[in-house]
Amino acid sequence: MAKLLTLVVSLLCTAPIPGLAQEPATFAYQGVDRRYVLHQPSGQSGPRPVVIGLHGLNEPVEAFRHSWTMDAVADSDGLDVVYPAALSGRWAYADTRPVPLPGDNGLVDDVGFINALLDKLIADHVADPSRIYVAGASNGGLMAWTLACRMPERLAAIAPMISGMIERQAQQCHPARLAPLLVLAGTDDLFQSYDGAMAPEFRLMSVPETLEFWRRLRDCTGLKLRRLPAHDPSDPTAAVLVEWTECKDPSPQRFFRIEGGGHSLPSFAPLAERERAPHGGRSQTVETAEELWSFFKPLSLPAERPR
Incomplete structure (x- = not known):
């Protein structure tokens, strides 16, 4: 019952963290102004790799920006980071969790919104269309799974x-x-919950079950596991890197299993007191943004074959 209540009440949030305020840009989609924040390295122009960052439930964009170090990675490596905002604070990732448009004018189409956002970034010469990546946390992670199913042909990695x-x-x-x-x-x-949970409208699959779903699609028969060295000896958590091998589909599938980690993104940053217990606590085993960009950087969409 406790697992059900935390799933339903929080669905599915990352803890708000005070962040930097920035005036967002907007564009109209479904008759509604949709907001996003664009972080660009200073002094650079022209189409660049873009990471789309999807926030958690009821998490302000500024708080999500502050919860990882992707902006710093962007400044050092010359990529852009875009933070779209969900309507009503949550992503419309599945028909079991619809989000109504304002004024009872139908339902939010967030897959269409992300598609339209990519079109705008490309038309504005911000994004290299072959190097657009998506990373989402919590409720944003659920949206990222939906994008992996619904529009993978536009995303170099997810x-x-x-x-x-x-x-x-x-x-x-x-x-x-x-x-x-x-x-x-x-x-x-x-x-x-890592182990999954039941809610009135749906079942949350466990993380191992979710990974097995994608392993079957890739038809992988091999597995490599490597325990990563501890960054801080006092950190009670540990990170295990899992990679699937011998796959019929060559696209990589990598998993960071944070043993003892909670509902937050790992970072080397010193822990605030409130990060030690809520949601299971934050791990200091890996720097999430750096691992993301290390994975994303060499990947691009395959070139279209001549017709």
Whole structure:
């Protein structure tokens, strides 16, 4: 019962963290102004790699920006980071969790919104269309799973974090392409249980079950596990890197299993007191943004074949 209540009440959040305020840009989609924040390295122009960062439930964009170091990675490596904002604070990632448009004018189409956002970034000469990546955490991780199913042909790689799949998502998932995947989850996540959970409207699959779903699609028969060295000897958590091998589909699938980690993104940053216990606690085993970019950087969409 406790697992059900935390799943339903929180669905599915990362803890708000005070962040830097920035005036967002907007564009109209479905008759509604949709907001996003664009972080660009200073003094650079022209199409660049873009990471789309999807926030958690009711998490302000500024708080999500502050919860990882992707902006710093962007400044050092010359990429852009885009932070779209969900309507009503949550992503419309599945038909089991619809989000109404303002004024009872139908339902939010967030897959269409992300598609339209990519079109705008490309038309504005911000994004290299072959090097657009998505990373989402918690509720944003659920949206990232949906994008892996619904629009992988537009994304060079996808990283759903601290989030398994909803069973309904898996049942409706027939991807036109298997995008490279980086998955990260903590085994002691108290909000979005690593072991899965039941809610009135749906079943949350466990993280191992979610990974097995994608392993079957890739038809992989091999597995490599490597325990990563500890960054801080006093950190009670540990990171295990899992990679699938001998796959019929060559796109990589990588998993960071954070043993003892909770419902937050690992970082080397010193722990605030409130990060030690809520949601299972934050791990200091890996720097999430750096691992994401290390995975994303060499990947691009395959070139279209001549007709």
